[in-house]
Amino acid sequence: MxxxxxxxxxxxxxxxxxxxxxxxxxxxxxxxxxxxxxxxxKPGSVVAEFTPAGTVTGKAIAASFRxxxxxxxxxxxxxxxxxxxxxxxxMKALTPEKKQAASPDSCLTAEQEKELEDLxxxxxxxxxxxxxSGRQEDPLGITKTWEDKYAGKKTRKK
Amino acid sequence: MxxxxxxxxxxxxxxxxxxxxxxxxDGGRLLTNESGCHAWVSEKDFARVISGRIAEGDPLFxxxxxxxxxxxxxxxxxxxxxxxxxxxxxSYGPGLHIMVLTLRCNHKCLYCQSSAAGEGxxxxxMSLKTALKSVDFAFTSPNPAITIEFQxxxxxxxxxxLTAAVKYARKKAAxxxxxxxxxxxxxxxxxxxxxxxxxxxxxxxxxxxLDGPADLHNRNRIYAAGNSHAGAVKxxxxxxxxxxxxxxxxxxxxxxALLTVSRYSLSRHKExxxxxxxxxxxxxxxxPLAPIGYAKGLWEKIGxxxxxFTAFYGKCLDYILELNRxxxxxxxxxxxxxxxxxxxxREPGYLDARCPCGAAIGQIAYNxxxxxxxxxxxxxxxxxxxxxxxxxxxxKSTLKGALSSPAARACVVSSNLEAQPDCSRCAYKxxxxxxxxxxxxAQGSLWGNMRSNDRCRLFKGxxxxxxxKLRRAGDKEIMEKWTVKNEGR
Numbered sequence: 001m002x003x004x005x006x007x008x009x010x011x012x013x014x015x016x017x018x019x020x021x022x023x024x025x026x027x028x029x030x031x032x033x034x035x036x037x038x039x040x041x042k043p044g045s046v047v048a049e050f051t052p053a054g055t056v057t058g059k060a061i062a063a064s065f066r067x068x069x070x071x072x073x074x075x076x077x078x079x080x081x082x083x084x085x086x087x088x089x090x091m092k093a094l095t096p097e098k099k100q101a102a103s104p105d106s107c108l109t110a111e112q113e114k115e116l117e118d119l120x121x122x123x124x125x126x127x128x129x130x131x132x133s134g135r136q137e138d139p140l141g142i143t144k145t146w147e148d149k150y151a152g153k154k155t156r157k158k
Numbered sequence: 159m160x161x162x163x164x165x166x167x168x169x170x171x172x173x174x175x176x177x178x179x180x181x182x183x184d185g186g187r188l189l190t191n192e193s194g195c196h197a198w199v200s201e202k203d204f205a206r207v208i209s210g211r212i213a214e215g216d217p218l219f220x221x222x223x224x225x226x227x228x229x230x231x232x233x234x235x236x237x238x239x240x241x242x243x244x245x246x247x248x249s250y251g252p253g254l255h256i257m258v259l260t261l262r263c264n265h266k267c268l269y270c271q272s273s274a275a276g277e278g279x280x281x282x283x284m285s286l287k288t289a290l291k292s293v294d295f296a297f298t299s300p301n302p303a304i305t306i307e308f309q310x311x312x313x314x315x316x317x318x319x320l321t322a323a324v325k326y327a328r329k330k331a332a333x334x335x336x337x338x339x340x341x342x343x344x345x346x347x348x349x350x351x352x353x354x355x356x357x358x359x360x361x362x363x364x365x366x367x368l369d370g371p372a373d374l375h376n377r378n379r380i381y382a383a384g385n386s387h388a389g390a391v392k393x394x395x396x397x398x399x400x401x402x403x404x405x406x407x408x409x410x411x412x413x414x415a416l417l418t419v420s421r422y423s424l425s426r427h428k429e430x431x432x433x434x435x436x437x438x439x440x441x442x443x444x445x446p447l448a449p450i451g452y453a454k455g456l457w458e459k460i461g462x463x464x465x466x467f468t469a470f471y472g473k474c475l476d477y478i479l480e481l482n483r484x485x486x487x488x489x490x491x492x493x494x495x496x497x498x499x500x501x502x503x504r505e506p507g508y509l510d511a512r513c514p515c516g517a518a519i520g521q522i523a524y525n526x527x528x529x530x531x532x533x534x535x536x537x538x539x540x541x542x543x544x545x546x547x548x549x550x551x552x553x554k555s556t557l558k559g560a561l562s563s564p565a566a567r568a569c570v571v572s573s574n575l576e577a578q579p580d581c582s583r584c585a586y587k588x589x590x591x592x593x594x595x596x597x598x599x600a601q602g603s604l605w606g607n608m609r610s611n612d613r614c615r616l617f618k619g620x621x622x623x624x625x626x627k628l629r630r631a632g633d634k635e636i637m638e639k640w641t642v643k644n645e646g647r
Contacts, residue, residue: 028579032609075583078208082177085229086192092238093245 008051009058011065015044018069022076023048026068034061174210176227181585188625193240194503194588195225198629240503244588247505247512247520251557254509254521255296255306256534259284259313259320261526261541265345266380267367268460269420269453283316284526289323291552292524297330298557303337308362309534314348324360341365343416346393347381354396361408364397366390368415368437370423370430378420378460390415391437398438418445419470420460427474435481435488443491444474446616450599451538464612468619475623482636493624494640499589500628501641509533511591511617515573518549518566528552530560532569535595547595569594572604580608586621 013023027036027048034050041047050061141149180187187204190196199207203218212218212228223231247253261282263270284292296304306327308320324340331338340362357364368390369375375387397413404410415434417423423430434442446467449457462470478490498506509516517532524530528551531537536547547569550560560566572594575581581592596613597606608614627633 025579025583029609031607032611072583074208078175078178079583081175085177085232089192089234089238089241092234093242 007058008049009062011048011050011062012041013046013048013069015046018073019076020046022069022072025076026065026072029068029072030061030065033064034058174229175208176210176222176229178208178227179583179585179587180204183622184626184629188585189225189227190585190588191226191237192588193226193237194244194499195227195237195240196500196625197222197225197227244499244503244505247507250302251300252296252518252520252522252561253299253301253303253305253507254516255292255299255304256521256523256537257284257289257292257306257308257323258310258523258525258534258537259289259308259316259323260311262315263311263345264315264347264381264383265312265386266382267452268378268380268456269418269447270451282311282526284319284524284528286319286322288524288526288528288552289319290326291528293323293327293330295524295530295552295557296327296522297334297336301336303339304331305339305341307341307343309343312345312348313342314344314353317353321356324356324362328360339363343367345379345381345386345390347384347386347389349389349393354393354400358397358400358410359408361411363411364413366394366413366415367418368394368433368439369417369420370426370433374422374426374430377422378418394437394439412440414441415439416443416445418447419462419467420447421462422460424462424466424470427470428477431474431477431481431488435486440487441489441491441494442474442478444471445492448535448596448599448613450535450595451542454599464615464619467616468623471620472623475627479627479633479636482639483632489640492620493637496589496621496624497637497641500624501638510593511589513573513575513587513591514570515591515593517547517569517573517594518561518563519570522549522560524552530555532565533595535593536565536569539595539599546598568604572597578605578608580614584618586618589621590617 018026023038023046027038027050030036030050033054033056034052037049037051039047039049048065050058050065052058052061177191178189179191180189183198186198186200188196188198189204189207199218199222206212207218207222207227210229212222214231219228222228224233226232226237262279293306296306304327306323308323310316313320320342327338327340330336340360341364342357342362343365346366367379368387369378372385372387375390376385379386381389394413394415397410401410401412415437417430417434431442447453447461449461453460475490475493478488481488492508495506495508496511498504499511505512509520512520517536521533522530523532523534523537525537525540529537529540529545529548530550530552531540532547532549539546540548547565549555549563549566555563571577573592575584575587575590575592578592581587581590584590592606592608592611593613594604594606597611598604600613601607601611606614624637627637
């Protein structure tokens with residue numbers, strides 16, 4: 001126990017310089033080489049304790065932790081600044097794209113809807129073509145409205 | 159679901175740092191982001207990128223803004239679409255169903271990860287009833303494409319059950335209108351003309367193990383009754399020939415082989431690759447060994463460090479690229495799967511490198527007795543007496559029950575890279591995945607500790623090699639062709 005205590009290296013970190021998450025992430029980076037314990041020290045400060053678990057010395061681990069703190073501060077800042085954006089992108093990716101819905105009473109599949117639309121377009125185009133070629137004859141006056149046909153006529157009296 | 163618009167992207171940003179993860183590489187930085195885009199910048203430019211000082215007219219602007227590394231100039235629709243494509247599998251359900259037809263095997267491989275039993279242990283054969291029930295279970299998955307992989311032990315030792323399962327699965331596929339792929343992993347020593355014909359006629363794709371030249375292969379794969387290498391080579395040639403002479407009645411797939419890298423392989427990369435090329439195999443999967451199953455006990459003898467594997471992998475990739483430059487068709491499988499993610503933003507079906515990992519939600523392993531496991535590795539841990547990865551039984555469970563079992567949920571949670579302290583900050587996060595089974599076996603917890611995790615180091619090494627090659631125009635051109643070939647699979 002004494003040996004372990006002797007080989008433990010402590011690094012004090014001010015919470016004014018680094019927030020606790022940054023300290024945790026930075027300490028995690030050393031967790032492959034040492035057992036890490038983070039405890040609150042005086043107000044506004046924490047102490048990260050590293051007990052080497054392998055061949056890397058405590059001094060080297062402490063130096064690596066300090067370097068990692070600076071890097072982690074940048075990563076944390078970039079991550080924080082983009083949290084909303086990342087969440088938006090993922091939400092957008094997970095939200096199904098709006099498809100043009102068929103009318104509720106049509107009971108047609110998207111494929112059938114398209115087929116129907118194509119057919120309508122074809123018929124309309126043929127009608128226009130016929131109209132242009134003057135083939136639109138109407139001997140029975142079917143296309144005339146009731147008013148056009150009968151408005152001028154007098155009703156027969158009984 | 160309501161989509162909240164990002165306010166910051168439209169207004170002047172308090173801090174215009176782009177969404178980016180990074181790693182130091184070749185004297186500069188590799189940048190990646192959630193959508194899977196990547197870019198390289200020098201150290202000097204890195205400072206400008208991170209502080210948002212890349213403006214229109216800057217030489218880096220076009221490349222970095224197209225990849226989403228310039229805030230305020232992001233194609234949000236495009237980036238979201240890339241994320242969606244890369245994670246499409248999340249909405250499908252398990253597609254890979256591994257049926258362990260028997261634990262019996264006629265080999266005694268040094269690294270056996272399948273925890274095989276002796277040839278006489280018939281009690282470890284899957285019964286016909288269990289096999290058919292397993293097929294039924296597989297087809298309850300909502301995934302429109304089902305792959306059933308027959309494994310062992312040596313699956314040809316339970317031939318009757320194999321043929322019945324194949325026929326039944328084909329019927330189920332026709333009735334359910336699902337796409338079905340059938341695959342067999344065999345050492346080929348029990349293959350006969352009659353068996354081969356059945357497999358070809360039923361469109362079962364065939365895969366074997368090939369560890370390199372005869373002496374190396376036979377050193378790893380001990381077969382008391384004969385020469386394991388000779389058997390594998392004979393039948394690879396047979397299936398290659400059949401593939402070359404397609405018939406109108408059915409498709410004949412190209413046979414494939416799997417390489418398992420043991421310590422004995424490390425000094426012989428050229429010979430191994432030459433062996434694959436000589437047999438006309440167009441893919442080689444440089445597969446690392448994992449300390450699971452029998453390999454765990456023999457690790458000191460046959461294992462290696464992640465650094466040793468990375469060095470070997472680098473040499474292999476160099477040689478494969480050299481062969482490609484000479485016009486020889488050969489691809490490295492792990493690289494081609496990672497490139498699919500890096501260059502095409504697509505998930506290639508590599509379940510080991512997904513987030514969350516493929517355990518249960520992407521694959522299910524069916525043990526000979528009908529027990530269901532998160533994956534084949536989880537099944538092996540079960541065979542050693544620890545059923546932590548068991549998610550149910552085909553006779554008692556429903557798919558919903560299996561997927562919501564404690565083991566399945568624990569694997570999903572522990573392999574979520576957002577929840578892994580190191581992974582959430584890692585530049586390779588968009589392409590990587592952790593393995594809860596490996597963590598459990600090697601480090602004693604599903605989460606593990608990535609800073610001392612050999613699999614993590616190994617993957618970082620492999621990504622480092624791949625990204626380094628992508629920086630060189632000539633190598634990149636060749637590697638891009640590997641992904642084009644993926645499209646024709």
